[in-house]
Amino acid sequence: MKIKSEEEIFDLVKELVKVLDEKDGINIKVLDMRNSPLLIDYFIIATGNSETHINALRDSVVEKFKEKNHELLYYDKDKGYEWLIVDGGSIVVHIFTEKAREFYDLENLWINAERVNIDLK
Template identity: 35%
Template sequence: MPSPAGTSEDSLSRAVQTALTSLEDSKAENIVSIDIQGKSPLADYMIVASGRSHRHVSAVADHLIRAFKETGLGSARVEGLSGADWVLIDAGDIVVHVFRPEVREFYNIEKMWQAPDLEDETVH
């Protein structure tokens, strides 16, 4: 699947901003954006956020998926939407994780990216 964010820095920036705006509009909590360009072949950005409940996690993910489509960034691959404990949205250059708080705390995926050379982390 081609990357919806494309290869240009402008497209990537637009995709990241679309994701952050959608998450903020959906009242996602503890939003963390991590620039992993050149540090992982998985994506250029990883965004982690929390929802307050299963229903909120599902709504946040649905809103984000629609935002990607509506802004012309393509269809993202989605996993975990049916259970809504942890929803992974893979938009190519951006991977977004939306967790219920206790699931996020258990997996603590941000910790694996908190290396000394990953000081570009931004909390929203």
């Protein structure tokens, strides 16, 4: 698989945020992780309101990665989790229940990561 440019990666981030928004993902945040010690470019964080909802959000994110021929390293396939991860290497999507998002608090854990505003228009 070819290495994608920063622009291509950011375009995919925007498309993933749009997909999450269209599926009623709650409080969607994008963290620029390029200056962190992690070997990734972006975290996308969203909340779902039920197990069914977070599974639907995950499925739509996985579908978008596949549609864009972006390699998936890993994603949670089982049910019953309060935190689902879709790892696309340069982009990692975290989908939480409200309770789990408050508990793990990734936004505060990575407080120094720049927040990226995505215009959904």
